[in-house]
Amino acid sequence: xxxxxxxxxxxxxxxxxxxxxxxxxxxxxxxxxxxxxxxxxxxxxxxxxxxxxxxxxxxxxxxxxxxxxxxxxxxxxxxxxxxxxxxxxxxxxxxxxxxxxxxxxxxxxxxxxxxxxxxxxxxxxxxxxxxxxxxxxxxxxxxxxxxxxxxxxxxxxxxxxxxxxxxxxxxxxxxxxxxxxxxxxxxxxxxxxxxxxxxxxxxxxxxxxxxxxxxxxxxxxxxxxxxxxxxxxxxxxxxxxxxxxxxxxxxxxxxxxxxxxxxxxxxxxxxxxxxxxxxxxxxxxxxxxxxxxxxxxxxxxxxxxxxxxxxxxxxxxxxxxxxxxxxxxxxxxxxxxxxxxxxxxxxxxxxxxxxxxxxxxxxxxxxxxxxxxxxxxxxxxxxxxxxxxxxxxxxxxxxxxxxxxxxxxxxxxxxxxxxxxxxxxxxxxxxxxxxxxxxxxxxxxxxxxxxxxxxxxxxxxxxxxxxxxxxxxxxxxxxxxxxxxxxxxxxxxxxxxxxxxxxxxxxxxxxxxxxxxxxxxxxxxxxxxxxxxxxxxxxxxxxxxxxxxxxxxxxxxxxxxxxxxxxxxx
Amino acid sequence: xxxxxxxxxxxxxxxxxxxxxxxxxxxxxxxxxxxxxxxxxxxxxxxxxxxxxxxxxxxxxxxxxxxxxxxxxxxxxxxxxxxxxxxx
Numbered sequence: 001x002x003x004x005x006x007x008x009x010x011x012x013x014x015x016x017x018x019x020x021x022x023x024x025x026x027x028x029x030x031x032x033x034x035x036x037x038x039x040x041x042x043x044x045x046x047x048x049x050x051x052x053x054x055x056x057x058x059x060x061x062x063x064x065x066x067x068x069x070x071x072x073x074x075x076x077x078x079x080x081x082x083x084x085x086x087x088x089x090x091x092x093x094x095x096x097x098x099x100x101x102x103x104x105x106x107x108x109x110x111x112x113x114x115x116x117x118x119x120x121x122x123x124x125x126x127x128x129x130x131x132x133x134x135x136x137x138x139x140x141x142x143x144x145x146x147x148x149x150x151x152x153x154x155x156x157x158x159x160x161x162x163x164x165x166x167x168x169x170x171x172x173x174x175x176x177x178x179x180x181x182x183x184x185x186x187x188x189x190x191x192x193x194x195x196x197x198x199x200x201x202x203x204x205x206x207x208x209x210x211x212x213x214x215x216x217x218x219x220x221x222x223x224x225x226x227x228x229x230x231x232x233x234x235x236x237x238x239x240x241x242x243x244x245x246x247x248x249x250x251x252x253x254x255x256x257x258x259x260x261x262x263x264x265x266x267x268x269x270x271x272x273x274x275x276x277x278x279x280x281x282x283x284x285x286x287x288x289x290x291x292x293x294x295x296x297x298x299x300x301x302x303x304x305x306x307x308x309x310x311x312x313x314x315x316x317x318x319x320x321x322x323x324x325x326x327x328x329x330x331x332x333x334x335x336x337x338x339x340x341x342x343x344x345x346x347x348x349x350x351x352x353x354x355x356x357x358x359x360x361x362x363x364x365x366x367x368x369x370x371x372x373x374x375x376x377x378x379x380x381x382x383x384x385x386x387x388x389x390x391x392x393x394x395x396x397x398x399x400x401x402x403x404x405x406x407x408x409x410x411x412x413x414x415x416x417x418x419x420x421x422x423x424x425x426x427x428x429x430x431x432x433x434x435x436x437x438x439x440x441x442x443x444x445x446x447x448x449x450x451x452x453x454x455x456x457x458x459x460x461x462x463x464x465x466x467x468x469x470x471x472x473x474x475x476x477x478x479x480x481x482x483x484x485x486x487x488x489x490x491x492x493x494x495x496x497x498x499x500x501x502x503x504x505x506x507x508x509x510x511x512x513x514x515x516x517x518x519x520x521x522x523x524x525x526x527x528x529x530x531x532x533x534x535x536x537x538x539x540x541x542x543x544x545x546x547x548x549x550x551x552x553x554x555x556x557x558x559x560x561x562x563x564x565x566x567x568x569x570x
Numbered sequence: 571x572x573x574x575x576x577x578x579x580x581x582x583x584x585x586x587x588x589x590x591x592x593x594x595x596x597x598x599x600x601x602x603x604x605x606x607x608x609x610x611x612x613x614x615x616x617x618x619x620x621x622x623x624x625x626x627x628x629x630x631x632x633x634x635x636x637x638x639x640x641x642x643x644x645x646x647x648x649x650x651x652x653x654x655x656x657x658x
Contacts, residue, residue: 075586075617078593084616114622123624126586130618 002211004179004204005471006225007190009529011243012177012199013236016229017155018214034097043089043100046140051080053136076133085111101141108134150174156220158212172196177220179227181208194507195274197528201225203468253531257288261523261534267542269516271534272328273527274502275320284527288534291328293450293524294389294502295320297373298336307344307369313376321384328385330450330500330524332429333373333402335359335391339466354458359392364401374409381421388424389450394432399445430499431455436484443495449488450524453503457481476505477561479553482514486553489519500524510565512536517549571636572644576651577628584625586617588650593617595646601637603647614647 058073079085085107092103108130115127150170156177157170170178178193178200193200199222212218212229219228219239228235261271272293273284284292300308300316308316320329336342337358345366350356363370377388390402403426413420430436431452439449453476458465460481463474475481485501492499500522505511507525509532515523516537523533548568555561580588596603596614603614607629612619614633625631631651635644 071587071590075590078586078590078617081593081597082616082618084613084619111618111622118622118624120583120624120626123585123621126621129586 002204002208002227002229004201004208004225004227005468006222007202008178008193008198008200008222010177010197010199010222011219011239011246012156012222013217013219013239013243014154014156014176016158016212016214016216016218017151018209018212019157019159034093034099036094036097039093039098039100039103040090042141043086043093043103043137046100046104046137047080047086049140050133050136051077053140054080076129079130079133101138104134104137104141156218158208158218160209170196170198172198177218177222178202179204179208179212179218179220181206194504194528195526197526201227250531253535256535256538257531259534259538261290261537263516263537263540263542263545265541265543267516269520269537270500270522271530271537272330272500272502272522272524273530274524285323287527287530289527289530291324291330291385292320293330293500293506293522295329295331296335297331298334298340298342301334301336301342301344302340305343307372310372310376310379313373314379317377317380317386318383321380321386324384326385328387330387330389330427330502331377332389332391333360333370333377334363337362354455354464360390360398360402361392364398364405367405370402370405371409371412374406375413378406378409378413378420378424379418381424382419386421386424387427387448389427389429389448391429391452392431392455393428393442394434396438396441396445399428399442403445429455429502430488431459433460433484436488439488439491440494443491443497446497448497449492449499450522451485451488451499451501451503453481453485453501453505456484456503460484475558475562476503476508476511477558477565479556479558479561482518482553482561485515485520486518486549489521493519498522507533509533509536510562510569513540513545513548513568514552514565516540516542517545517547517552571634572640573632573634574644574648575630575632576648577630578625579627579652580650581627583627583629584620584623586621589617589620592620592647592650595650596643599635599637599639599643601635601640601643603636603643604634606632606634 054073054077058070058077062070088107089100089103092098092106093100098106111130112127115123115130152174154174154176156179157175158179159181161180161182162178175198178198180202181204182202190200190202199220201220201222204227216230219231219236220226221239228239231239260268262268270290272291273287273289274294275284275292275296300313317331335358336345337347337356338354341347345362347357357365377386380386388406390399393399393402406426410420425447427446427448427450428442429452430439430449433456435442436456443449454465457463457474457476457478461473461478463470465474489499498521501515501520502524504525505515506523507529509529512523512533513536523530525533552561552564555564578584584592593615605612605614605620605623607623607625610623612623614620633644633647635647
């Protein structure tokens with residue numbers, strides 16, 4: 001049995017689709033008619049590019065690590081010169097009318113199989129060299145972008161890793177689960193899986209890909225992290241039973257979805273959902289949430305080589321604003337950098353990307369781009385109830401500069417006679433401890449706060465949330481994090497504004513009473529988990545929650561907090 | 571055509587690095603070069619072909635060379651395979 005990190009709850013039972021980028025591309029392109037001459041040209045260009053890349057890499061490696069390490073790259077270059085390798089690919093294109101990428105992957109697969117069948121351990125490992133070179137060729141062919149086509153039937157995706165864009169490209173009607181060898185609970189792919197309600201287990205280890213074949217039946221338990229390949233009849237029956245139980249639970253939550261998020265003593269809070277792509281909005285409206293607490297606008301910008309212009313952004317924001325009508329939609333301005341890359345901006349590689357050039361820091365450095373987004377947001381505000389939220393603010397001057405640019409965008413639109421919401425609310429993310437400590441000063445200059453616990457934990461505890469080695473240290477139940485949250489909410493209320501929370505913590509039912517007791521006004525998490533949160537809110541009184549929060553703030557360790565909350569949850 | 575048998579002395583057998591060197595050597599020749607181990611054959615100009623022969627130190631290879639410069643190439647290849655260091 002395999003085990004990974006449980007990152008998105010739920011049980012799924014379906015056949016495996018084992019994704020390597022090669023096979024994905026083959027499936028995607030082999031159905032289109034083929035121009036042989038063109039495909040040969042594509043192949044030879046890709047080979048030439050690969051040769052240049054490898055030569056350069058080899059020189060760098062020789063310089064930095066010595067010639068022994070560089071020797072493997074010589075072998076890779078030699079593969080490119082090998083008549084049995086590239087020659088065979090050309091032959092396949094000519095004789096079997098394959099597209100270049102399909103020819104690459106077919107020849108690669110033959111050699112991979114050949115090497116893997118060899119007894120010698122060293123030779124077995126050479127399969128990896130073939131994979132490496134062929135993947136490079138395919139990357140060159142596809143210009144760095146991978147086009148993936150998926151089967152038209154239920155499957156569980158098994159892959160080394162999944163990027164946020166790949167997660168977004170998954171066909172939601174067919175994908176039943178995601179399992180990866182690498183990655184962890186707080187990667188963006190994991191967050192997306194949760195927001196899309198897809199059970200997922202990540203970080204299952206490097207042996208995953210060897211142990212799971214395409215087509216074999218897989219059970220994944222996104223709650224425990226368990227993975228069972230080709231289960232026996234008894235195991236299968238047990239999990240089918242468990243899955244049915246889960247379904248019943250979901251139906252119960254469904255039944256309460258239209259009831260308000262109100263405590264037994266009449267205190268009303270707001271339940272919202274986080275959203276990444278405009279296409280999700282239609283599904284979210286029917287899920288019973290009261291609006292969007294976090295719309296991640298960066299997904300309009302990612303996985304493309306050009307930036308979306310004002311018209312395109314306007315169309316996307318308008319779609320969401322109009323879809324939600326009078327329900328609020330909080331749109332966060334561009335938040336890239338860190339683990340979210342933006343090819344169109346050619347951001348530099350950084351030693352400490354999470355402490356680097358990201359989010360609002362980029363927007364303020366590139367006001368011409370930021371103004372385009374602000375204008376698009378303002379224009380869309382005429383079609384619904386939009387709120388604007390600025391990410392990653394640490395200094396008051398940044399907030400003032402962002403607001404100044406917003407005023408500039410407003411002035412432009414007024415001059416052009418374009419309608420927008422003159423009273424559009426402006427808020428900021430509270431995700432940097434320094435800003436939280438200064439919440440009273442910020443509260444005077446915004447309409448609302450939204451606490452981003454994912455980054456707040458990372459910055460407060462100095463724990464890289466992508467690093468599996470220190471994952472144990474990462475917890476929003478750390479007393480320091482809880483004190484910062486309490487402080488932010490307190491400062492907002494004293495200034496007469498409200499505070500929401502749009503991190504993972506908002507969707508964790510164990511944290512619900514605590515957050516309620518700390519005075520949180522709005523909860524925004526993955527739509528799939530919010531009914532559970534609502535049930536927690538509806539089954540407690542504000543008085544009880546306040547007492548619980550007061551006690552939790554006296555505790556000293558994560559463990560004490562978690563044990564206490566678990567005790568109270570019974 | 572030249573044909574000879576050679577016992578491979580290269581430490582660790584014909585893995586990527588010595589295979590690459592062998593290919594370098596054969597690619598400079600106009601002749602057709604075939605390496606055989608038992609019933610398996612490989613093009614002497616194909617690194618993958620050579621590697622997938624799975625030649626270990628001490629294995630015996632049959633080398634067939636057919637072309638204008640066959641004698642020179644035969645000498646070079648024989649010398650290469652008989653060297654004991656893999657770090658040629």
